[in-house]
Amino acid sequence: MTTFALLTSIYPYPETAERFFALSLLGKEKTAENYYPNDDPNISPLEEIQWYVLVQNFMQESQYVLIKVKVLNSTMTFPDAVACTPSPENAVINFSVFLANGQSSIIPFFWHAANYSLHQESLLLERLVVNGTPVTLRTRGVNGLSFYLVFELWYFYSDWMEFRFEWGPDPEFRCAWNQMLFNVTV
């Protein structure tokens, strides 16, 4: 009995805590509201929007995370939360974040639409300014000029030395992504 107690204290049972990431998008006051001025997603060019991306690591070990930001319109392929597949579109900006277990990080994401051009009924968004730096893109808004800013969480899988979108045991894959709709009014 004593020997058993001794052995179990030296070799404890493996931790069975759930392993996951949390990804949230916060508004101007770092809360889940006030994403747009007057809560109106119809924004005019040069109007700065202040968001924060909150990432939390509960993967039971340190993680190297990449937040890929993509600008999509409604006709493009979005990430699939069920199949855990990312959007095939290119990211316009990547944020690298390193998190110890249980650590969280808040990334400021201040942006505005800078360059655009009108083509018949659609608007071609050519440039965003993110955190003061211009980001080139070519996304065309269709049917109401709607765009989506999509935030995908990718983590560095050190066994394969590559970034992966999904985590967890097959077939119970999990993934984290977020999206916000906006219209550029001209």
Added chain:
Amino acid sequence: MGSKLLCFLLLLALFSSTSLTGVCASSSADSAIAAIDRARSSLIDAYISVLEAEKEGADVTSLTRRLTEAGSDLTNACLFFETGSYDAALTLAESSYEAGQKVETEAADLKAVSHVNAKILFSFQMLGYVGTLAVIVFVAVLGWRTFKERYYQKILEMKPEATDTES
């Protein structure tokens, strides 16, 4: 004749300056992209070192925070590169690389210290366990002996004694 020669020289000068600018820009771009790749690898190496230090039980929170700052420099370096600001991209990428290198070294040191600490802690734990075990065995033996003695005494007290009934 003179004006033709002057025109020719002017055109030659213009052409050479344009091509030189192109070569310089290309060279800056190459340097910047190489620095960005180097910084990216440096961050991955640093992260692997941080993971190893963490497995030894080290607190790596401050290291991950510094790596995030280095990652932010790398992000900005990429953005500057895309906008053609190669010098700014190069500076930021080099800063990111150096930060990654520093974190990697510190993580390796932290890993070594944590390894020694973990060994010492394990030795103390083992000593504690053996000591506890010895105390438990000692108390058990002592208890058993006391119990046994008392039990025998009780049995002896219960033993019927022969009495002289003839008188």
